[in-house]
Amino acid sequence: MMSWTREFYAKQAEWSGAYRGGVTPWHRRKAEKVRAILGSPPQRILELGAGGGQNAIALAEIGYEVIAVEQVPLLVQHLHELRRQHPQAQVEVVEGDFYQIELADESFDGVCYWDGFGIGSDDDQRALLKRIYRWLRADGKALLDVYTPWHAAKSVGYGGQVGRAKREYGFDGESCRWIDRWWLEETGESIEQSLRCYSPADLRLLLEGTGLELVEVEPGGMMDYESGRYEEPVPLEQAMWFMAILQPIK
Secondary structure, X not given: OOOOHHHHHHHHHHHHOOOOOOOOHXXXXXXXXXXXXXXXXXXXXXXXXXXXXXXXXXXXXXXXXXXXXXXXXXXXXXXXXXXXXXXXXXXXXXEOOOOOOOOOOOOEEEXXXXXXXXXXXXXXXXXXXXHHHHHEEEEEEEEEEEEOHHHHHHOOOOEEEEOOEEXXXXXXXOOXXXXXXXXXXXXXXXXXXXXXXXXXXXXXXXXXXXXXXXXXXXXXXXXXXXXXXXXXXXXXXXXXXXXXXXXXXX
């Protein structure tokens, strides 16, 4: 994975505390959305960049067998803690970089990647999409959260306090990248992530040569920065992100 990601996500988790909570109704609604798309368990799901594991546990609680891949040790530790708290949930934790890991069984009904697609270049995304194609069964589906350029562009200058840290958004229009900067006022330490944004039309071009096709787009929510409210669902042209549903080309 890109060299900056391990440090960024480790410090984001440490400063915000946002990824170390329990399984909430929001995670359970996400799991039900997955069931509506993939069908009912038993099925095997691979989750990439599983964070603190809340989505993985929510999926496992409704009967899926989940392989959760995460590279940040603090978050891997929290994943294991959640597994102990939810012993009925069948979740296997794999610590590592999903651009490089080799899995013993590479046959999944679903591959999920929430809140992080776009961390590298277009070539990096294509390399990952080819891996996802290899991991999927012929009738499987990949579910990706993809950020939109129109929402990222209007976020410039907004942000706020998240846990111990300050946060501010920017946007690189030429590269179509959402900039997400965090810092601690008491020390001046700062971190930054850059995420490539795609429209569905851009994503279809990106998918060329990967073996996957975009079969459905499900708009997500939007942040109203003036009021501080998150609204979901909204029309695609207003959405901060959309769920891209991919499947192997038949």
